[in-house]
Amino acid sequence: MGTIIKDYSYTPAKIKRGYSGKSLYINLSDLRIEQKEITEFMKEKFTGGKGFDLWYLWHAVTPETRWDSPENEIVMSVGPLGGITQYAGTGKTLLCSISPLTDIPIDSNVGGYFGPLLKFSGWDAFELQGKSEKEILIFIDGNNGRIQIEEAEEYPEDTHLLAEELTKKYAENEDDMVNVSVVCSGSGAKHSYLGMLNFSFYDPRRKVCRFKQAARGGLGTILHDKKVKALVVKYRGVKPNLNDAADISTINKVGVKYHKEVHDLDHKQNKMRQIGTANTVMIMSQYDLLPTRNFQTGGDPEAVKISPEVFINEWLTQGLHDGCWYGCTMSCAKCADHFLITTGPYAGQRVTVDGPEYECAAGLGANLGVFDPQAILEENFYCDTYGIDLISFATCTAFIMECYQRGQITREQMGGLDLRFGNSQAVLELMHQISRGEGFGRIAGLGIRKLKKIFVEEFGADPKLLQDIGMEVKGLEYSEYAHKESLAQQGGFAMATKGPQHDEAWLIFMDMVNKQIPTFEDKANALYYFPMFRTWFGLVGLCKLPWNDLVPADNYKTDSPAKVPEHVQNYVDLFNAVTGKHIDNEELILQSERVYQFQRVFSVRMGKGERKDDYPPYRSLGPVSREEYLSRQELYDKQLRELQKLDPETMDLDEKIAATRRYREDQYEQLMDAVYRRRGWTENGIPTPERLKAIGMDLPELLEVIEPKL
Amino acid sequence: MKVLTHKQELCTGCLDCELACSRAYFKTDDPNYSAIRIVENNRTYRARKCTQCGECINMCTANAIYRDRNGVVRIDKKKCVGCLGCVGFCTELVMFYADDLEVPFKCIACDICSKACPEGALEILVSRVKEN
Incomplete structure (x- = not known):
């Protein structure tokens, strides 16, 4: 047992319509623990989840802040729908920080029980700032309103050992273990910029801790640098309406309909x-x-x-x-x-x-x-x-x-x-x-x-x-999709705000296989709608997989099967049922765009959010090597003939590779122009004041960042 | 194991069984709180009630469903988080819920409805076969 070096009591806030209204701030340098109010302004402009994370992070850092600066924060938030039990994929926590890999805000989403249990413990968001002198762990007891900071040198480093030990330590008995969740990294985070965070959930059937990962962007490296070995939350008493939903009947109905779909399809x-x-x-x-x-x-x-x-x-x-x-x-x-x-x-x-x-x-x-x-x-x-x-x-x-x-x-x-x-x-x-x-x-x-x-x-x-x-x-x-034949996905990756992760857009089938978005404008529309729509999951605490890894039996008959309209309606209904608000499909996209544009401006502020930062390596666009060209020679030769009116028979291999490259790089430039226009950005990739005003995000601090870039 | 059985040929559709069930467990005459539902089809009556097949046990997202010593599939109310996954997954459509309840409910082969049936159409069958 490590020595407890801080013991803090609080009254857990009662959740109203999806929000506890409080966020937790812990400064590791001086062991300061504070509560902050979640304001109506925050809810209106940022909704929750990644929105809250980015808002807090913005105020914590300066353009000079790097991943290991004491003022850098790890911020996490689960969002207003997080923790409802009746629908699939409702336990997602969103985390943001300044990444050691990119020097700009990274966001990463993760399952596991920590986020929902944190919210039920009274916290819509959690900021960790500063650096501890000694290795510590933080324990949040959501039933008793207690936060303890404990020295943690003697605990094992690697996740499967550490999480099991801590779960046993804080659970009163076997049945209580599901009420404990641990966030930790491992020995690899000490010596790399690839450190990630494991979020545990106890599996009572297998009697082991299971893990989901907030993997991207080096969050584990940052946690280790702050000398935090683990975060532990305990909350006993998960029930179906801890979110104080405005309309539980709709949540039940939509949930049962979805469960049945999973069962049947x-x-x-x-x-x-x-x-x-x-x-x-x-x-x-x-x-x-x-x-x-x-x-x-x-x-x-x-x-x-x-x-x-x-x-x-x-x-x-x-x-x-x-x-x-x-x-x-x-x-x-x-x-x-x-x-x-x-x-x-x-x-x-x-x-x-x-x-x-x-x-x-x-x-x-x-x-x-x-x-x-x-x-x-x-x-x-x-x-x-x-x-x-x-x-x-x-x-x-x-x-x-x-x-x-x-x-x-x-x-x-x-x-x-x-x-x-x-x-x-x-x-x-x-x-x-x-x-x-x-x-x-x-x-x-x-x-x-x-x-x-x-x-x-x-x-x-x-x-x-x-x-x-x-x-x-x-x-x-890059995440793991080859995409040389999908121009839209090339943009989806390279123009993604945080870096090339497919959570913003996965358009390969729409683009390459089903040929549903042939023109630059079509692709730009898709690269507007899908990143906005997908951002929304991270604002409210939901997982994307239930959206389109299962579709209603008649989805193919709808106007836009790729959007899975019935499931989008489920999400609108769930949001309204929890919060008591009255959003529709368009307002949903607007909620997302506010945060999406904010994150782009945030990246600009940190030095990477302009056109020069949105170029992919050529391997993303086309064949770099002779072997790659030869592996699909028939296809590439055909493209030379049909798209460029060249005769591959008269060209040697290097000439064909060069011609293909010129064409594809030019296509990518044209795509950038179309996407930037559609997103309301300048040719240099900067969100315009007009666009920010149109979505209610012409905040002075944002305008101050973009104005010198216009 | 114990399971409630229904003899269609004897059933008159009087719904006394539904009433007995909802009164016993939820103190209401509302048939939406009954774990047995009589469905009419062209003057024949079919009973929807749990067959104790146990398919909901392993799919339960809170590990809250189990088979008791009598082979009856039951919900541990302390563990259940009201996700209603079992309601959507029940192929017999006999896991029920109500918006004012925190956990779903089902037939636990208790004998209350069969005692209430004036026609003797309901009976608890006890077999030695244990499933799952």
């Missing part, structure tokens, strides 16, 4: 209840979208070895509830039980592995040339328990592997690690080195942007090639 659609998000691996491979060997190709004949059937039949426990919050009948948080670890500090032990998600199978699998489900699960386990964002790790390691493959770096420069594609043992060893802070592991987790600089300046690599194949924008690594 999931097994015919995406099989989320059997395999979770990894259901798409083979589809991605078939459509050339599965990033393989650092996005060089979009699939592989070997992908069948990591197909959904393999994981369902051989690895993942079937038939048990796997939701990361109550009421989630989509139940996609699958896991492999009694999995035997073969390498590293936990070799020989049997563990429960949460996953693999699609990003894991694609990233730690295909993108590293690893087509071995057992190796993928072990990589998955170690990323999670070490607290490493597996998306950034996978994309970063894929980049390292290609640099090695192309002779840009040597085995000696990697400390002897033979990081060739497909060598899962070397990948695992790299993870262990990151965890221990040894060897190549000391630099491998700094992210692609910093690695490019090191490889060029210290190892003599070719800067142009590295720029082309390093899959990052703004410093953040």
